[in-house]
């Protein structure tokens with residue numbers, strides 16, 4: 543198995559964190575654990591799909607990169623040391639919860655909290671009317687249910703693979719302004735939030751066609767249901783349109799739907815929304831049955847479909863370059879190139 547780009551998560555008492563990977567597995571534990579992680583709050587450069595280099599602010603970890611994904615189990619105690627290297631105050635807040643701390647400029651802050659109930663959470667810097675967040679200060683916290691590796695919450699639907707799609711958007715004018723005027727310029731931007739004009743739209747930090755990388759693209763054999771954890775850390779509203787299969791809505795902002803899951807092809811994503819959906823990977827209903835009668839085999843002829851944002855602006859980069867925006871692929875009939883160890887199950891632990 544090729545493990546490049548994939549970091550397997552350990553079930554021990556060590557830090558239970560994943561790098562900036564989109565496809566991950568989890569080894570469940572019977573009980574809660576103490577988990578620690580160091581995050582620096584710093585500026586860095588992010589190269590967009592057209593080569594434009596943007597000055598962004600982000601949470602960073604030496605191993606996990608920027609905008610990391612932290613995977614824990616509900617009830618764990620998570621202790622985070624925040625080293626704010628910026629010349630402006632920052633914060634760490636989990637959206638739609640009361641979990642937050644301030645992180646003063648040029649200071650180190652250590653903060654502990656109990657990981658909330660199973661689900662998908664955005665962590666972000668909530669200062670300056672969202673300006674700090676949209677400049678890049680955000681990431682993903684996944685809380686897995688206790689003792690379960692293949693359900694989003696206890697009693698929820700079963701998946702074979704789970705992905706996270708962290709949605710972002712960047713305004714190069716804002717990035718340039720912070721670079722030119724210093725970190726404290728974020729406070730000035732807070733008074734002109736209406737000037738935000740995003741020009742780059744990303745899934746897991748990448749735009750099409752780089753979204754084939756890092757397993758952001760959904761792949762699987764027929765029947766290999768995939769959970770897609772979607773988080774909108776940007777300021778734009780998105781409309782995620784899945785071709786090939788409808789998805790089942792499992793959770794909307796931590797309200798879970800165990801039994802009655804609506805089947806949808808477009809999922810709206812408002813700023814700070816988290817929505818988990820299940821892509822069932824059924825044989826695509828739009829393929830005429832005659833094709834199968836004539837010998838079509840999805841295992842040898844996988845079918846490719848797009849997922850794209852129907853908010854048309856989001857499909858571009860740099861002010862109009864189509865299709866280098868919020869697009870990725872869905873491949874039905876083919877396994878991912880790199881993936882977690884799918885042989886584990888709870889009974890083997």
Ligand SMILES: [Cu+2]
Pocket residue numbers: 783784785850852
């Ligand atoms: Cu579409």
